[in-house]
Amino acid sequence: MMNDLTLIDSASVAMPEPFVGRHLIDGAWTDSAETFQRHSPAHGTLVSTSAKGGVTETEAAIAAARRAFDTSGWAETSGKYRATLLLKVADLIDARREEIAVMEVLESGKPISQSRAEIEGAADLWRYAASLARTIHGDSHNSLGPDMLGVVLRDPIGVVSMITPWNFPFLIVSQKLPFALAAGCTAVVKPSEMTPSTTVMLGEMLIEAGLPKGVVNIVLGFGDPVGALMSAHDSVDMVSFTGSTGVGKRIAAAASGTLKKLSFELGGKNPQVIFPDADLDAAADAITFGIYFNAGECCNSGSRIIVHEDVAEALTNKIVALSRKVPFGDPLHPDTQVGAIISPEHQAKIAGYVRDAQSGGAKVALGGQALTLDGLPGQFYGPTVVTGVTPDMPIARDEVFGPVLAVLTFRDFDEAIQLANGATYGLSAGVWSTNMHTCLQFARKVQAGTVWTNTWMDGFPEMPFGGVKQSGQGRELGRYGLEEFTELKTLTMRVTPGRDNWVKG
Structure with missing residues (x-):
């Protein structure tokens, strides 16, 4: 019976003014001709109005990320530079923790005590990723004989499309984005249309922290056309998606034409x-x-x-x-x-x-x-x-x-x-x-x-997270989560003169 349960009626808390969300494209806040709204699933009140992106905005965001990766020098910045920036973002998250938490409650319906803890945990993820930015490295092989030296480089993979869900909007973007930035990648991020606003707040903090324009772009809108184009576009090198297994399969099909890398955290029946x-x-x-x-x-x-x-x-x-x-x-x-x-x-x-x-x-x-x-x-x-x-x-x-x-x-x-x-x-x-x-x-x-x-759902930034079978592929968190956003390059070098000629005579 319902009267046997522990129920909490309305707390009669005053609602903030509705949040207005815009896209972040090439360092500039951008509107669209159309908008969409989100009402609180608990209170029924309007909590946000967001620009509704389409093909034009998505193309522009991907092009900005491509330019930033190819020509801005971001991918070649030092680990120290990237780590310093990520630490600034973590501090800004802490400073705005309550504001972010309240918006998370209003758009998702989760309890405020849980939301506060998640935002605190998200800041910790940015700090952990900052530590990884200074420790990323490849390998060397000096056992190839006296004439040869092998070096394995770990390069950033390039432009990453990130598509995030509504159930942990700020936490999950923080399981992806700081690790990609630590590796030297650029990104286009699409939050769920049901919980877009805290990702926009994150964009504000990235700008305040001094992130170069185009390195992170945010497009608000729906899976069709925004997510579909982010999955299939030739200029995107990787898709990182968290959501349902059914949508993951559709993304895999859309991405198959370019054979881009995929990292999926999908459903569970645990x-x-x-x-x-x-x-x-x-x-x-x-x-x-x-x-x-x-x-x-x-x-x-x-x-x-x-x-x-x-x-x-x-x-x-x-x-x-x-x-x-x-x-x-x-x-x-x-x-x-x-x-x-x-x-x-x-x-x-x-x-x-x-x-x-x-x-x-x-x-x-x-x-x-x-x-x-x-x-x-x-x-x-x-x-x-x-x-x-x-x-x-x-x-x-x-x-x-x-x-x-x-x-x-x-x-x-x-x-x-x-x-x-x-x-x-x-x-x-x-x-x-x-x-x-x-x-x-x-x-x-x-x-x-x-x-x-003998426990359940204890998690730590240092420990990798991901699934097998139809729960996904790839891993987030830990050093493995950083390595997902990299490619290996083998450098084989002759270090002494006198290579044996293949053509004799």
């Missing part, structure tokens, strides 16, 4: 496997966090648990009890932990998965319905736990992207691995056991880019 010797209280709390964080609108959402049948009922009861205590409601209230769903269409999709599971024989142990909150006309979906789920159900296979937990059970280790690896995705996975042999055996066998043992 399992947590709980063995009978696990600390059930710790697991229950982490599972509750993993499914409700960002309202489940998270590629790393722990959206399915695979729990040993001996402890399934006890663990599910703990999760349901904790779920009732999680505050859902106004994302501007400091106590809220789960805010609004991004759009009415997405809320309907979430509800459809729950109804489908019920019709297939699954049981809803908690929730399964939208929430009505006083003073908040937006869309909210309650904490939902679905039990009796079988592997063939869409709720067990598809990325629901909402606060909906699917509970499956297993009998032995082999069945747990089979269920965990049964999805087409392979982004992340978790294992809960007090036996480290079990944890390590699971980690070796599960098909996932990240494996958490």
Whole structure:
């Protein structure tokens, strides 16, 4: 029942004036003939009006990035120069943290406490990328004999198209852009049309930090035509995309004509496997966090648990009890932990998965319905736990992207691995056991880019992030994330005179 939940009605916080967003092209702020608007998914109020880019603006942005890479000297700047600039950006992010966080709340619906932490984390990413800018290097080979020396150079790949999603708009652009800049690349960035404004704010900070014109360009608008052209254009050397697997496949098809490099962070149906010797209280709390964080609108959402049948009922009861205590409601209230769903269409999709599971024989142990909150006309979906789920159900296979937990059970280790690896995705996975042999055996066998043992969703800039199978290709973060934006060049040198002639006589 809804009255068993912890709900937070409108905090009656005064709304700021709507943000006006423009494109950043070749160092200049640019308008378009058309605009588009974004209303708060929680409050219903107008929060931003943005220039709506098309082919003309996208072509201009790509041309500016191409010129900046080929002729401005940016790619040849020292690591010290680039690092200093990135550190200035990090300081500017810190100075505007609250302003950025509030806009993130208004456009995405996420809670203000979470948004503040994400902006702080984004600044840390810029500082970490700055450290990498001064450590990037190639290799030398002096074992090729007395006459030869081999040098492997690591060059910036060139112009990068970056297409970012609506669920973590500022954090994800900060997982891409500073690493590309540290490598010496130039970029064209398209944020989601649902959350464009904080990327524009980042553009303001880049200019204030002294970034040369054309090195970063921002085009606001929709996937068609902006994202499509950024993916297919001959002058683009690489596409870095975070979003759904379906869109990733379309980008790959569009980019195939030029064989440009692709780096994708796509969907996930991430399992947590709980063995009978696990600390059930710790697991229950982490599972509750993993499914409700960002309202489940998270590629790393722990959206399915695979729990040993001996402890399934006890663990599910703990999760349901904790779920009732999680505050859902106004994302501007400091106590809220789960805010609004991004759009009415997405809320309907979430509800459809729950109804489908019920019709297939699954049981809803908690929730399964939208929430009505006083003073908040937006869309909210309650904490939902679905039990009796079988592997063939869409709720067990598809990325629901909402606060909906699917509970499956297993009998032995082999069945747990089979269920965990049964999805087409392979982004992340978790294992809960007090036996480290079990944890390590699971980690070796599960098909996932990240494996958490006795925790969930801890992340660090130093650790690479990305998926296998249909969760993507390439990696972000860590030194691997920097290397994604580089190409290797082999330099083979004769260092002594007297090369043997091939033509004799």
